[in-house]
Amino acid sequence: MNFARFDLTTLALFVAVARAGSISAGARQSHLAVGAASKRISDLEAALGTPLLFRNTAGVELTDAGQACLAHAQRVLQEVEQMAGTLSDFAQGVRGQVRIAANTSALTQFLPEDLAGFMDEHPAVRVDLEELNSSEIVTAVLENRADIGVFADRTQADGLLTVPYRPDDLVLIAPQRHPLANLSQVAFQDTLDYAYVSLPQATSLATRLHEECARLGKTMRLRIQVRSFDAMCRMVVATGGVGVLPRLAAEPHARSMSIRLIPLTDDWAHRWLLLGVRDTDTLTVAARLLLAHLRGDAA
Numbered sequence: 001m002n003f004a005r006f007d008l009t010t011l012a013l014f015v016a017v018a019r020a021g022s023i024s025a026g027a028r029q030s031h032l033a034v035g036a037a038s039k040r041i042s043d044l045e046a047a048l049g050t051p052l053l054f055r056n057t058a059g060v061e062l063t064d065a066g067q068a069c070l071a072h073a074q075r076v077l078q079e080v081e082q083m084a085g086t087l088s089d090f091a092q093g094v095r096g097q098v099r100i101a102a103n104t105s106a107l108t109q110f111l112p113e114d115l116a117g118f119m120d121e122h123p124a125v126r127v128d129l130e131e132l133n134s135s136e137i138v139t140a141v142l143e144n145r146a147d148i149g150v151f152a153d154r155t156q157a158d159g160l161l162t163v164p165y166r167p168d169d170l171v172l173i174a175p176q177r178h179p180l181a182n183l184s185q186v187a188f189q190d191t192l193d194y195a196y197v198s199l200p201q202a203t204s205l206a207t208r209l210h211e212e213c214a215r216l217g218k219t220m221r222l223r224i225q226v227r228s229f230d231a232m233c234r235m236v237v238a239t240g241g242v243g244v245l246p247r248l249a250a251e252p253h254a255r256s257m258s259i260r261l262i263p264l265t266d267d268w269a270h271r272w273l274l275l276g277v278r279d280t281d282t283l284t285v286a287a288r289l290l291l292a293h294l295r296g297d298a299a
Contacts, residue, residue: 011077098127188212
């Protein structure tokens with residue numbers, strides 16, 4: 001079959017002829033001479049190897065093959081029209097709104113600069129950002145309350161398409177005079193004899209620590225729970241306890257407070273933040289652009 005005969009002009013002509021019930025009327029709508037239009041329809045029938053029209057003195061009627069061809073031609077032309085609209089958005093500057101839900105780690109370390117760069121490139125796009133726990137983020141994306149989610153790996157994310165976003169290594173934070181402060185690295189199990197400052201239980205980081213305690217058959221000596229990275233660092237200094245935070249998030253606090261960052265040797269401490277969406281095909285143009293930007297493959 002010669003697919004070169006399936007040009008858009010001929011398909012659009014065939015749709016016009018089918019709707020008008022006349023080759024001459026379809027030709028006028030398509031701004032073609034009647035002879036040229038008739039030749040295009042005949043060439044299309046020859047390429048398909050079957051008649052598409054019954055021709056009579058009153059006009060034309062579709063054959064069964066013509067009915068099938070009409071349905072396919074309409075879908076092809078609709079897809080082309082949608083493609084043209086999408087590319088027009090790219091050319092003219094995308095407008096719209098993107099809803100993104102992110103955990104504290106992503107929001108503290110990476111998203112401010114990444115979103116600022118995206119909004120500089122696309123000033124007509126509004127980004128609505130909500131801070132949630134990782135499990136809440138997955139639910140928000142699944143329930144279409146967010147277009148894109150940013151959450152920790154090992155979060156149950158069935159039903160989402162996920163791709164890596166950024167590595168997110170965890171470290172122990174301790175006051176400078178703590179017994180562990182001078183170590184170059186430490187295993188998590190060797191820290192459990194000391195009092196801990198932790199984030200709330202619902203956070204992915206706290207969940208991970210408690211899962212590891214359960215695996216080790218040990219209990220964390222939890223002294224206090226706080227809701228932010230800054231509060232954890234301050235409380236570690238004030239109480240003499242220890243905590244676990246993402247390294248990049250803790251580094252600014254280490255420069256301004258009397259705390260030390262000690263790398264954890266455990267494999268699970270080398271985690272990833274993930275990007276999650278329901279279906280890339282259903283994202284708006286603005287959301288697809290932001291997803292590509294966060295993945296690092298935006299044009």
